[in-house]
Amino acid sequence: MSKQHPIIAITGSSGAGTSTVRVAMEHIFRRDGINAITVEGDSFHRYDRLEMQQQVEQALQEGRHLSHFGPEGNLFDRLEALFMEYSEHGTGLRRYYLHDPEEAKLYSQEPGFFTPWTQLPLGTDLLFYEGLHGGVVTDKVNVARYVDLLIGVVPIVNLEWIQKIHRDTAERGYSPEAVTDTILRRMHDYTHYIVPQFSRTDINFQRVPTVDTSNPFAARDIPTLDESFVVIRFREPRKTQPDFTYLLHMIHDSFMSRRNTVVVPGGKMGFAMELILQPLIEQLIRREY
DSSP, rough: OOSSSSSEEEEEEETTTTHHHHHHHHHHHHHHHHOEEEEEEEGGSSSSSSHHHHHHHHHHHHHHHOOOOOOGGGGHHHHEEEEEEEHHHHHOOEEOBBBSSSHHTTTTTTTTTOOOOOOOOOOOSSSEEEEOOTTOBSSSOGGGGSEEEEEEEEHHHHHHHHHHHHHHHHHHHHHHHHHHHHHHTTHHOOOOOOOGGGGSSSSEEEEESOOOOTTOOOOOOOOOOGGGGEEESSSOOOHHHOOOHHHHEEEEOEEEEEETTEEEEGHHHHHHHHHHHHHHHHHHTTOOO
């Protein structure tokens, strides 16, 4: 952790909805005039799209676990090195993963590949990470120790799978069967490297639908925010100091389910995030948090 060069990390599984948090953070950065540098977790995958397909096939033949969730599929050491260097010096190395033709066109490359590593510019106020491993800890690396504010986005697992299936079939051209195979193949890494992070997050936002999601592989649509509640858990209220009375007053139909947990209507998720996160980010910028 570094008061001089703070790091905020949003961690959540593929299809978890971290983009909602990203939008809330962008609103806060713009309102407060914060010069944040953004780093995407996908840029720390070990293999490009074609290489990953080849490596997965080989791993299946050899009976090994390989996915974008685990250490074999990622450069955890480079992510840790970036966080360490940024916390100490306000810089570090990053690159971009080019998901689609529109992104690739900006760099005159093909989609599914990485841009070269480049140095972060000096003079930014904070680093904002969004991806799978903002709080990952293994026997070789400890990324979480460099993060000043760690936020989890964790829909219940059936909803997470529904969102992933719909996103990957509609936006990335995969078949439902291929997405299902991916979900099943990476379950070992999911339980060992994704789930443990949510015991380390300072704040968790967990979306819980109020409609039947018992068979995510047959769901025809994604439950909307208005068909959900969001459970917001503060791991150590003494650290984050949430004003529960204020939150309950500002967010209609919210309530507390435990001494450190607020439940809000799903449609208020973005609003709740901004209410909760803005004062914490301002404290980080003032070096008070």
